[in-house]
Amino acid sequence: MLHLQAEKWARDKITDENVFNLLQLQGSNGNPLESPFFSQWFDFAMTRYGVSKKAYKATLDILSSYFQSKIALVSYLERAKTSGKQTIAAQKLLDCQINEWKEDEKNAAYVFDILGLRLTESKLFDSPVISTWVDFVKSISSNDVEATNTMLSVLKLTYKDDLNSILNDGRNAKNKKMRPVAKSLQDLNEGPPKRQNDSDVNEPPAKRQKEGDHDLNEPPAKRQKEFDFDLNEPPAKRQKEFDFDLNEPPAKRQKSLTLT
DSSP: OHHHHHHHHHHTTOOHHHHHHHTTGGGSTTOGGGSTTHHHHHHHHHHHHOSSHHHHHHHHHHHHHHHOSHHHHHHHHHHHHHSSSOHHHHHHHHHHHHHHHHHTTOOHHHHHHHTTGGGOOTTGGGOTTHHHHHHHHHHTSSSHHHHHHHHHHHHHHHHGGGHHHHHHHHTTOSSGGGHHHHHHHHHHHHOSOOOTTOOOTTSOHHHHHTTSSSOTTSOHHHHHTTSSSOTTSOHHHHHTTSSSOTTSOHHHHHTTSOOO
């Protein structure tokens, strides 16, 4: 019955806005997505335009006019995406909004601003619209690494010295899907971990030398002990390490040779 009514409105060329008003969606406790008649209005759009990009855009345009700001629109869509009866419709409309920004060649900083995220302080990753911004940045990036770099550059310009604190808070965000995003951003911001064998060029030479095989600041006599014999020993003592003693008379040394 409801579908038949939607078909009749479409045939009679009643405008999207008029159907929206006929179903009294504008008085649904401030959120048309929670109205039991939202599905009928959405069905009307699909009937009139077909299941197409045009149908989603027409629906999005009416909702944008009703909410009067992208912050409110996206906030309600994000909530509807995770709860209620309009999860599929809400996700489709969010995808439509992201594609619209892409077609208009908007960048990450623009969408960050229009969603009011620049005004968000320590609880950035608890914002209901942060997911949409992250999804948008990923959609305009060739891979996750590029997306993370793009997001970090925007956040650095916005938060400067407070960035590390905000990213650290984000790792415990209420929205669990945002926790790995915050971690990736924090890891990139802090840079790769220092390897154990890497030396710090800012350390004094004496400290770096201790990481080698021996300390160059040690006196020569101490370092010589690491070799097979001590150059400071008298010749007679070092000679004992060989097969015969050079101080022995020739006749005695000859006995150590075997004649055949």
